[in-house]
């Protein structure tokens with residue numbers, strides 16, 4: 001149908017327009033001033049990743065999809081396992097064991113999500129950066145030192161939190177994006193949030209964070225999950241050597257835009 | 264059909280307009296005209312004033328972002344108005360300020376607003392007391408709540424009063440873990456120097 | 460069923476209504492209740508994935524701050540489920556009560572059943588609660604969350620899209636930025652959207668449970684009727700057209716609720732069985748939690764829906780102190796001059812009926828004072844302070860009394 005084809009074409013154009021400026025405007029990684037980690041010196045606990053995948057309605061509401069989430073969880077777990085021993089330090093999965101830390105750890109995990117998102121919004125995004133976060137080299141974020149008291153984290157030096165939250169735009173959402181662009185506003189179709197953050201368990205400080213609201217890698221596929229995990233752990237502190245040059249040469253943003261547009 | 268779509272797009276433009284200018288630094292010291300109103304206070308330490316507004320009579324200060332610490336100034340919300348801009352007037356209208364509200368009605372208004380606006384399904388009012396601001400009585404209350412979108416437990420402390428039929432209020436809210444205590448003293452100092 | 464899908468994020472307060480439906484050709488009398496195979500284990504890779512996901516959700520749910528952990532309440536709701544589906548089936552369920560004031564319940568394929576507190580406030584008796592829980596269990600027994608996994612996701616038509624757009628416009632631009640993480644959103648919701656056929660199948664199997672249970676099958680239709688009536692009352696009070704909540708939202712891809720209520724009634728009649736409603740028992744069991752459930756409803760800024768609910772709740776035991784108090788609060792919060800008069804009358808009524816909660820005097824006093832009746836108002840507030848000398852708002856009330 002001609003109308004549909006035209007619409008699709010327009011949608012593609014709009015997606016280019018909308019995503020282009022966002023692609024270079026935003027920082028995606030940060031670390032505490034002077035923070036370094038030597039390989040083979042510390043023990044890192046990988047907290048249970050929070051993984052949600054759903055579809056985004058025209059109204060922007062994301063309805064989680066169990067099948068996609070289940071696949072993503074499996075693929076990400078696999079990709080993380082593959083990365084785990086390349087991270088330079090011992091990385092073990094979190095285990096609540098016989099402690100009753102579950103509820104508290106869940107609160108910390110929720111709080112980490114809010115913290116990471118705050119870093120994206122108020123530090124990584126220059127147009128919206130808080131004046132107090134603008135000072136040169138400043139990266140001061142913390143969860144407080146309460147984690148140090150948890151029995152289930154005894155003996156560990158750092159906690160690695162990982163969240164992904166993906167909503168794949170429905171046809172309706174993509175059309176809305178088109179209409180909105182005609183009115184001169186940008187509406188993003190699809191949400192692809194990802195956070196990977198390292199917390200120093202003694203101080204609670206966020207010493208390293210990779211975070212973005214438009215991450216690459218389609219979590220509904222195994223390859224996509226590998227790509228996402230690579231992006232999440234890119235530049236992870238304490239890696240021995242700048243590990244074997246990651247598969248494809250950079251510029252993932254441009255690449256994914258092109259792929260979307262050509263559909 | 265097209266008319267609907269057009270209206271919706273207009274709604275979108277209205278909503279996203281106004282989120283343009285940058286956040287600004289709030290230096291330590293005396294500030295007046297807060298929330299475009301008669302609110303004045305003296306702050307210790309630096310804060311950031313968000314360019315985003317949640318309503319015409321609201322100003323938000325933060326240190327680390329409004330989901331981590333948030334001081335909201337409500338600068339004289341008149342009778343018949345909600346304290347925030349309504350997200351969905353038809354389906355999820357907000358309660359309105361009334362000129363004859365009594366001090367104990369203020370926390371109830373806040374709770375009811377949060378339940379509608381932020382999907383707060385759990386809210387508890389913990390303490391209430393009377394304080395005096397420039398010789399005028401105000402209610403000081405503490406509370407805790409959970410928003411369903413992030414399930415982070417947050418605590419709040421607020422001072423509110425009805426002056427000439429309008430609601431003046433300052434709230435401080437932050438996650439119960441770490442953040443609430445971190446800036447509480449600075450908020451209290453602001454509260455002590457508050458003028459409505 | 461509409462319990463089976465979350466969209467309160469779009470239209471808080473209407474939650475369940477929209478998906479209501481499953482009409483079409485309903486086959487005559489469903490077959491007899493099949494024997495239940497307990498402890499089903501996932502067979503395929505897809506199934507294992509979904510199970511794992513449900514396990515992870517349950518882990519998060521178990522640690523959620525929104526969980527109602529009261530053992531008595533949990534045991535009671537479970538007991539209603541067990542009477543409905545029988546002990547065998549009941550054993551495969553782990554039940555959780557979540558503090559969300561909307562009408563909803565759901566069940567995941569690993570046996571996790573979620574019941575929202577808004578459901579507990581809305582059902583009138585055990586039979587209605589049983590019918591909802593039974594319907595959810597039927598989805599579980601029929602393994603619906605797995606059946607349609609491959610071929611779902613129908614493309615939205617342009618017409619549907621325009622509908623979504625106008626309905627959702629008010630939410631656009633508020634999501635994303637500045638609202639913190641929404642990672643946990645899913646925890647309260649339900650992943651599984653069922654087809655119309657699955658809804659019908661779950662309704663029919665649900666009725667089969669009811670037929671074997673002590674409960675009255677007519678309750679299945681009744682709950683839908685009151686949910687629709689509540690939605691209408693809410694719409695009317697907000698100056699909107701009645702029926703829009705459950706008709707407009709899903710644009711005919713799901714037939715409106717009235718049809719569902721009708722075929723549930725027809726099917727129940729065919730069973731030719733009358734059973735128990737156990738309304739009084741339900742009221743007794745919920746009583747300790749009623750003030751909390753009512754307070755959440757009253758503060759949801761939904762005058763019409765709340766008023767409807769209170770009227771319905773008064774049907775079983777008449778106007779109890781709890782209900783009078785809540786209704787007084789409802790009017791006091793709306794706060795028009797005549798509302799304050801009504802509120803004061805309601806609080807006086809509650810007190811006259813022996814409602815022991817000192818707050819009744821507080822609320823009476825505040826209503827009177829706000830309505831300009833200073834002397835009577837102060838007297839009521841003094842009474843409150845006398846009854847509750849260590850009230851956490853003592854100083855505020857003392858200030859109003861002027862002492």
Ligand SMILES: [Zn+2]
Nearest residue numbers: 460461463658
């Ligand atoms: Zn159903």
